[in-house]
Amino acid sequence: MLPFLRRARAAGVRRTVLLSSSAIPEGGPAVGAVHRALPGLFDQWAVLRPSWFMQNFTGPHVHAHSIREEGVVRTATGSGRVAFVDAEDIAAVAVHALTDEQAPNTDLVLTGPQALGYDDIAAIITEVTGRPVVHRNLSYEQLRDRFAARMPTEFAAILAGLDRAIAAGAEDRVTDTVHRLTGRPPRTFRAFLERETPRGG
Template identity: 50%
Template sequence: MTSDRERVLVTGATGTTGRLLLRGLALHADVVPASRTADRSVPSGVRFVWGEPQTYVQALAGVSAVYLVPPTGVPDPAGLITEFVRLATDRGVRRVVLHGAQSISSSDPGLGAVQRALPSLAPEWAVLRPSWFMQNLVGDHHLARTLREESVLRTATAKGRVAFVDVEDLAAVGVAALVGGRLDREVVVTGPEALGYDEVAAVLSSETGRKVRHVSVDEDSLAASLAPAFGPAFGRLLAGMDTRIGAGEWNDPTDEVLRVAGRPPATLRDFVRRHASELGASR
């Protein structure tokens, strides 16, 4: 017996967003999880490696929609991604949803060039541009490490604000973008409120019982502290983004989670309560 459900390819399927997308999409489509290790780590997964075209063909078999997570560690991924999208549409893919970032606009080089080209490459398309993830406070993110080890959030954002988004809300928007009505636009996905890191520390303190502090440093100091883990160039890039946050560049919440996914986005307090044990709650 054959399924009449759409077949959707999710690249980056073993990542934070990918795992949540798989769970949400399973109710609506036949999902093909794809990543460098998905053939070994995810049921029905296929191996997909950027820059290895032989892995593209199997991943695209019978697929009508694709969620694209750009390759990591590639300064200019435009060539790789546009080549793949052309192959995908030649093989019958109708809809392409690109995972971008609020910090990258279509006027930027690199991934921005893909965002500019996508409307002419895919019959139906969307670019999801999420704000900073609430999940950066847990796991292996550098903020999570200093929070866990020192009860400190160390940034160069000064009094700048960020409309942090829960990845679960991003995944809900991704599901709607892949199997719901066509969007054909960029979607800036944020949480419901813009918070400075002083306020983030206050929420963490009140909800976990820990005394969490925001330590504000300058861009050079932050870049130097990040360099051992990320290398000088990427450490400088991350620190520079903090400076841009401090200048108010990305401080406006949107209503896209409600508009596209049909549900209100989680607040940071909601997220902290849900992840209290991971955040070291003392009560």
């Protein structure tokens, strides 16, 4: 990404918005290095650091598959909570960061309006869809090994480690960023499900 961004700057681009993650700080792995470089490359910039996506529970994602096939969500998060955010709210913030007269020139942690545990998530899915769904809590090792059956071991360990961080409280926070930048509150998980899932679907 950095060579591309340097070429963009040389070609006259003056503003950029990076999609990162609430789990990756400035200078952290992967896009964390790009985050650190942006202020030196561009006059106007922003780094979007969203919490976990509500869309993880719909479409082709792992949680969605196990919900449809088994009525189960498996995590190693324990009683840890996450303020899941709708990808449409992330996109709305990105539009403002790209088009407002002045870019934020900072990183923005984006969350939904409530921090929820996966037991809460399973209960809301059950209520909205009418299909029983439960949360099964696994150990870090059990989740890592489940992932390792479908992906490289190193990546499986990283993903399971993210659940372990949630269990320790890493994502238990709610910010006002979506409301502050867009002028409207972020969508709740229940409202997201009601939009995405027909009753009984």
